[in-house]
Amino acid sequence: MKAIILDTETTGLSAPHATEIAWIEIDTNFMATGSSFSQRFNPLKPIESGASRVTGIHDNDVKDAPPHTTFRLPKIDYLIGHNIRYDMGVLQNAGVDLSRIKPICTCNLARKYFGELSKFSLGALLIHFYPDDQFNYQNNAHGAYHDVLFTHKVLTALNQRIGAADFEALFLSSLPTKMPFGKHKGKAFDAIPDQYKQWLLTIDIDMALKTALLQSMSI
DSSP: OOEEEEEEEESOSSSOOEEEEEEEEEOTTSOEEEEEEEEEOBOSSOOOHHHHHHHOOOHHHHTTSOBGGGOOOOSOSEEEETTHHHHHHHHHHTTOOOTTOEEEEHHHHHHHHOTTOSOOSHHHHHHHHOGGGHHHHHHHTTOHHHHHHHHHHHHHHHHHHHOOOSHHHHHHHTOOSBOOSSTTTTOBGGGSOHHHHHHHTTSOOOHHHHHHHHHHSOO
C-alpha cells in the first residue's frame, strides 16, 4: 500500500486549477521515503488576485509552465492532505481519476481527536504542536512543497494520540461524521434517510464519504 501527502496552490476558489503541486511519499511507518515531486503549472485560466496575494504566484510566473492537465498522480492507494477534499477537486479539474483512492484529511483528524483546540488550520496546528516552527511557517506557508512538509509534521503529531498502526486505520479514523454538502449538509449520517444515502452511492463521491455512508446504513 502506497501513500503520498499532497498539496496544491491554485487560481482561487472559483473552479480552481492548479498553479503548483507538490507531494512526498511516506512509508507504512509514516516516515518520508525520499520520493517527492514539486512543480508549477500553467492553470490555463487567469489567477485570481486574492490567490496571487496568498501564494505569490502570478500569471506571468506560470505562462510557460506545463499545463495543469499534464499532471500525473503516481500509483498510490491513499492521498493525504490538509482539507484534502479541496485538493482532490483541483486534481479532478486537471482530469485526474481519484475514484479508487482513499483520502485522509489531517483537518478532519484534528477536529475529531483534538476537539479541545480552537483553530484547525494547518498553520495553527503546526504551531500548536511545534512552537519553534512559527517563523518557518510564516516565511514559507502557501508554497506547496513546504505545506506538504508541514502537513507531514502535523500528521505525525496527530497520530501520537490516534495511534493508527497503518494507512487503513488512519483512513478509517479520518472518515467524516456529518454530511459535507447537499440538502442534509451538517447532519450526522445516522440522521439521514437510507434512501438518500443509496442515491449518493450512485454518484461520483470520494472513497471517504462512500465508506462513511456504507458504515451508517441500516442492514
